[in-house]
Amino acid sequence: MGVVLAGTIADLDLLSALAGPGAYLYARGTFTHSILGTAAIVALTFGAMRLLRGERRPPQKAPATKDEGIAVFFLAATFAAVLHVLLDVCTSAGVTLLWPSREVRFAWDWLPHVDPWILALLLAGILLPELFRLVGSEIGTKDTAPRGRGGALAALVLVLIYVGARATLHGNAIAQLNARTYRGESSGRLAAFADPVSLITWHGVVETSTQICTVEVPATGSSRFDSESGLCVHKPEDSALLRAAQQAATVKKFLESARFPKASVGTTEDGTEVALRDVQDSAQNEKRFAVAVRVLLDRNGRLTSQELLWASEARLR
Numbered sequence: 001m002g003v004v005l006a007g008t009i010a011d012l013d014l015l016s017a018l019a020g021p022g023a024y025l026y027a028r029g030t031f032t033h034s035i036l037g038t039a040a041i042v043a044l045t046f047g048a049m050r051l052l053r054g055e056r057r058p059p060q061k062a063p064a065t066k067d068e069g070i071a072v073f074f075l076a077a078t079f080a081a082v083l084h085v086l087l088d089v090c091t092s093a094g095v096t097l098l099w100p101s102r103e104v105r106f107a108w109d110w111l112p113h114v115d116p117w118i119l120a121l122l123l124a125g126i127l128l129p130e131l132f133r134l135v136g137s138e139i140g141t142k143d144t145a146p147r148g149r150g151g152a153l154a155a156l157v158l159v160l161i162y163v164g165a166r167a168t169l170h171g172n173a174i175a176q177l178n179a180r181t182y183r184g185e186s187s188g189r190l191a192a193f194a195d196p197v198s199l200i201t202w203h204g205v206v207e208t209s210t211q212i213c214t215v216e217v218p219a220t221g222s223s224r225f226d227s228e229s230g231l232c233v234h235k236p237e238d239s240a241l242l243r244a245a246q247q248a249a250t251v252k253k254f255l256e257s258a259r260f261p262k263a264s265v266g267t268t269e270d271g272t273e274v275a276l277r278d279v280q281d282s283a284q285n286e287k288r289f290a291v292a293v294r295v296l297l298d299r300n301g302r303l304t305s306q307e308l309l310w311a312s313e314a315r316l317r
Helices: 002-019 021-027 035-056 063-089 116-138 149-178 240-245 249-257 279-283
Strands: 190-194 201-207 210-217 231-234 261-267 271-278 289-300 303-310
Touching: 002 035, 002 289, 021 249, 021 289, 035 063, 116 149, 116 303, 149 190, 149 201, 149 210, 190 210, 190 279, 201 279, 210 279, 240 271, 240 279, 240 289, 249 271, 249 289, 249 303, 271 279
Parallel strands: none
Antiparallel strands: 190 201, 201 210, 210 231, 261 271, 271 289, 289 303
């Protein structure tokens, strides 16, 4: 149980969504997924489990055996916590490993936010050994190996192979995106995001000098990739109003985590509205936890209002 807690407690930062988009943007993948936070999780889990073991273990137990069990648990908890963070680094959401000194987000884009294939492999590693044990007990076979160890090792190896395959396919998708033009313009910044189900189809985002395009790109068979089939939107021209909006605190925080920010500028009765969204959310069809920012400026370009909000619940221009 302690190892499970050490490997999953980092995702408590998802509860920040209950406090609203602002809290979610500040907390997602930050302190609980940093190097410092991971060390704290291991220490807290280790301390709690050692306290519980001390209360439950009979006093006549040999100290040497007790110390050996504690060391094994510490290594297992550390491995589980570190593996969790490394898998999150492989996603497109990424984590701020160096928090709080630096809030640079590390994201390798190999895996989707929630990967059903990894969940299936881990579940198989738990259930299949139990099934084999039941069958073996029926025919009288005795298994002297520690319960669950074989299944856990097999599942871990398969997950590592799977992640390696995803990394290779991601590189292929990036190469194809980089080799094409989009509405007659060469690619600039680009990214390919994993599909939760298909290993072959990737969701590409390409930024050119005047536009941002989203396009489906296959990781194999470059002849099947039509870069002109993507959806392209023009970026707004630089202006004093847009620069004024970028000075807002909420916009600066949003831009720290947004991979492909897209601004929309519209006129209101009292001045100007500037809304920013991350095109990455559109590419990955993220609706529930997509965060946007809205800034209102008066007719003189002075900031009058700013807010972080869920993009799905707001009417943005």
